[in-house]
Amino acid sequence: MTYAAEKLINLADYPIHIPGPARDAVLARVRGALAQDGCAVIKKFLTPAGIAALTAEADSVAEQGHRSFNRTNAYFTQDDPSLPQDDPRRQFYDRSNAFIPADNFVADAPLRSVYDFPGFDEFIRECLQEEAFYRYADPLADVIVNMAEEGNGFPWHFDTNNFTVTLAIQNAESGGAFEYAPGIREGDENFAEVARVLAGTSDRVKVLELEPGDLQLFRGRYSLHRVAPLRGARRRYVAIFSYVQEPGMVGAPERTMQLYGRTLPIHHQRAGQRNDAYID
Known part of the structure; x- marks a missing residue:
């Protein structure tokens, strides 16, 4: 079954593919929010039909999600006993998560219909005002769904990449709020305020x-x-669209195995060819 992205995306309110005043107004609002505190939300970007279609698709491949459990600090670093016990780098929390790899979402199905909609990539690039902007070339990770169940969450952390683009698909029955301290380490690490958070x-x-x-x-x-x-018993689904600053980038084999439980030949062929800190 082929899905028309025009029925999935709320193009009436967000004509992302049509240059003009309406699109410019959306761009201005998003850029303003990003400049203010690094976070912008485009409410009801999907239509009700789009929400239903993406939820059904996530349900259909949920069992392909790879679950992982570990303990981490906000920096994804190892414990350093030379630091004071109350240093934020020594505060570790349980992390449990599951990712449904990208190759479970086929062309012409709902999620990729949104991702491949003409103008989507360029709209995101213009929102972020990024000059170097490419789709992640990783066949397991270009567009994925994060799946979380009761008791799961994601403890306090900083991202290693400059930005994330996510699409809420289904919420849990309760919990799962997104909490953030905007710009808390602009200029320096600001460990004292991180500790207060x-x-x-x-x-x-x-x-x-x-x-x-x-x-x-x-x-x-x-x-x-x-x-x-x-x-609650209902799963939380969030799609993650991955973009990077260099063409042809894929994940390192070790990180890919950790996140998705398997690797493909391309991960080994391109191992060691990256010179940045994005994604993994």
Whole structure:
């Protein structure tokens, strides 16, 4: 079955493929939000039919999700006993997650119909005002779904890449709020304020209750953020669209195995060819 992206994307409110005042207004609003605190949300980017189609697709491949469990700090680094016990680099939290790899989402099905819609990539690039902007070439990771179940969440962390582009598909019954401290380490690491966020005493934390169909653009390199733990039997689905600053990039074999439970020949063929810190 082929899906028409025009029925999945709310083009009436967001004519992302048509140059003109309406598109310019959306770009201006998103850029303003990103400049203010590194986070922009395009509410109801999907139509109700789009939400239903993407949810059904995620349900159909949910069992292909690769689950992982570990403990991590906000920086994804190892413990350093030379630091004080209360240093944020020594605060570790349980992390449980599952990713449904990209090769489970086939062409002409709902998720890739959105991703491949003419004008989508360019709209995202213009929102972010990035000059070097390419799709991630990794066949397991160019567009994936993060799947989280009761008790899962994502503890406080900084991203290694400059931005993320996510699309809320289905929420858990409760929990799962997106919490972030915008620009907390602009200019320096600001460990004292990071420690206050981790302790729950900072006044810089904002809370977003994203709804199915919302498109989020977020610059998480300098903003500490987390997804609060989920409650209830319903899974939370969030699509992640991956873009990078160099063409042809794929994940390192070790990181790919950790995230997706398997690798492909391309990961080994291109191992060691990367010179950046994006994605993994």
